[in-house]
Amino acid sequence: MKAMKYSRQRESIKEFLEGRTDHPTADMIYMNIRKLYPNISLGTVYRNLSLLVSIGEISKIAGTDGAERFDPNTKPHYHFVCRECGCVQDISLEPVKALDGLAAEGFDGSIEGHTTLFYGTCSECKKKLLDKPIAL
Amino acid sequence: MKAMKYSRQRESIKEFLEGRTDHPTADMIYMNIRKLYPNISLGTVYRNLSLLVSIGEISKIAGTDGAERFDPNTKPHYHFVCRECGCVQDISLEPVKALDGLAAEGFDGSIEGHTTLFYGTCSECKKKLLDKPIAL
DNA sequence: ATAAAAACGATAATCACTATCGTTTTTATT
DNA sequence: AATAAAAACGATAGTGATTATCGTTTTTAT
Numbered sequence: 001m002k003a004m005k006y007s008r009q010r011e012s013i014k015e016f017l018e019g020r021t022d023h024p025t026a027d028m029i030y031m032n033i034r035k036l037y038p039n040i041s042l043g044t045v046y047r048n049l050s051l052l053v054s055i056g057e058i059s060k061i062a063g064t065d066g067a068e069r070f071d072p073n074t075k076p077h078y079h080f081v082c083r084e085c086g087c088v089q090d091i092s093l094e095p096v097k098a099l100d101g102l103a104a105e106g107f108d109g110s111i112e113g114h115t116t117l118f119y120g121t122c123s124e125c126k127k128k129l130l131d132k133p134i135a136l
Numbered sequence: 137m138k139a140m141k142y143s144r145q146r147e148s149i150k151e152f153l154e155g156r157t158d159h160p161t162a163d164m165i166y167m168n169i170r171k172l173y174p175n176i177s178l179g180t181v182y183r184n185l186s187l188l189v190s191i192g193e194i195s196k197i198a199g200t201d202g203a204e205r206f207d208p209n210t211k212p213h214y215h216f217v218c219r220e221c222g223c224v225q226d227i228s229l230e231p232v233k234a235l236d237g238l239a240a241e242g243f244d245g246s247i248e249g250h251t252t253l254f255y256g257t258c259s260e261c262k263k264k265l266l267d268k269p270i271a272l
Numbered sequence: 273a274t275a276a277a278a279a280c281g282a283t284a285a286t287c288a289c290t291a292t293c294g295t296t297t298t299t300a301t302t
Numbered sequence: 303a304a305t306a307a308a309a310a311c312g313a314t315a316g317t318g319a320t321t322a323t324c325g326t327t328t329t330t331a332t
Contacts, residue, residue, distance in 0.1 A: 005278045005329050026319080041281040046320065048279090063199035063253065067319060078239060080247065091239045096232075103214060103227045103254050111216065112256040117199065118239050120248040141298050141309045162288080177312040182289065184310090203288060 004055075009033070009040055010048040017058055017072040023079070023088040025067035063117045064088055080118040084125035091118055140191070145169070145176055146184040153194055153208040159215070159224040161203035199253045200224055216254040220261035227254055 012033055017024075024032075030045045049070055052058045061069040064081050069088055078091040095116075104111045121129070148169055153160075160168075166181045185206055188194045197205040200217055205224055214227040231252075240247045257265070 003278080003330090007279055007328080009280075039281070041283090043282080043321080044280060050321095062201065063251065065198070080239070080243065080245065082245065083248070089243075089245070092242055093235075093239050096235065096238075099229075099232065099252070100254065102232075103216070103229050106228055107216065107225075109216065109218065109225070109258040110256045110262060111254050112219070114252050114254040115199070116235070116250050116252040118236065118247050118250040120246045122245040126246060139299090139309080143297080143310055145311075175312070177314090179290080179313080180311060186290095 004051070007048070009037060009044050010051065012036055013045060013048050014052060014057060014072075017070060020072060021090055023061055023069040023071050025069055027067065029070065061088065063115060076113070078116050078118060080120065080122070082122035082125055083119055084121055084129070087122055087124075089122065140187070143184070145173060145180050146187065148172055149181065149184050150188060150193060150208075153206060156208060157226055159197055159205040159207050161205055163203065165206065197224065199251060212249075214252050214254060216256065216258070218258035218261055219255055220257055220265070223258055223260075225258065 013029060016029060016032055026042070026046055026049055029049070030040070030042050033040050033045065049058070049060075053060050053070075056074055059071045059074045061071055061079055064079075065086070073090070076095050078093055078095065080089045080091050081087070082089075095114075099114055100111045103114070149165060152165060152168055162178070162182055162185055165185070166176070166178050169176055169181065185194070185196075189196050189206075192210055195207045195210045197207055197215055200215075201222070209226070212231050214229055214231065216225045216227050217223070218225075235250055236247045239250070
């Protein structure tokens, strides 16, 4: 009933995301795709991003302040967000499924999973903070 | 330099939140406070909520879709969000601080903590889903 | 080659939230 | 109690991310 048709815009969005680990926002993706398709619309970027998410080809990272971020890696994994610069990075820790069981104890609903966002200071910002003189 | 002055609007917001475990949004709080102060402004609600958060009297729950939610419980704890109705509930599991150490392994930034949001179906919605006939 | 419908670009609308600003309250000091 | 500085207010405009609308263009099965 709703067969998906090919679109080069969607293809280029997927290609742009492929291999990336910086989890860009819709706007960052828009800015970059515009170099290839100068009159692509921001709405088209949003439409295709949610389309790609809905068919499971990319995933969306929620919980980060401001804009949503997109990830070509669809396997569940944890993320880290830097409190200094706001950058988002992958955490190479296998999701701790045991947490779901622990959380389910004494809980009357059913728990299907969890999302975890670690926060702190990324290595880049740690360096910068060391170089910076102490503020008075 | 910036002494905080009393305000009944702020007081009533704090009182409204006190004892609640449904984690209302700013708008839900606004709707309720209006019964007591019919011409309170939504801006006043937002201003006081962030003020109360900044002095540590209440806390803000991020990561839930749409609007931010507020919690009178300032001790760090996990939350659950229902995928059916969107309600947010407390999880009575002590934050697993060991996760931070695990995540830090092989990570070059520094991890200060994490937020975790469990998802699934709340008990209310489980009941409703059982009563509902299977869709064709 | 045709035509149905999916996707497009442009743009308006929505939603949650923040900022501005003139007026009202609070509160420390007379 | 009167005063006055500043914090807080209500009304409202503005912002930023996202979604909806709509007439036109592309895709694709026939």
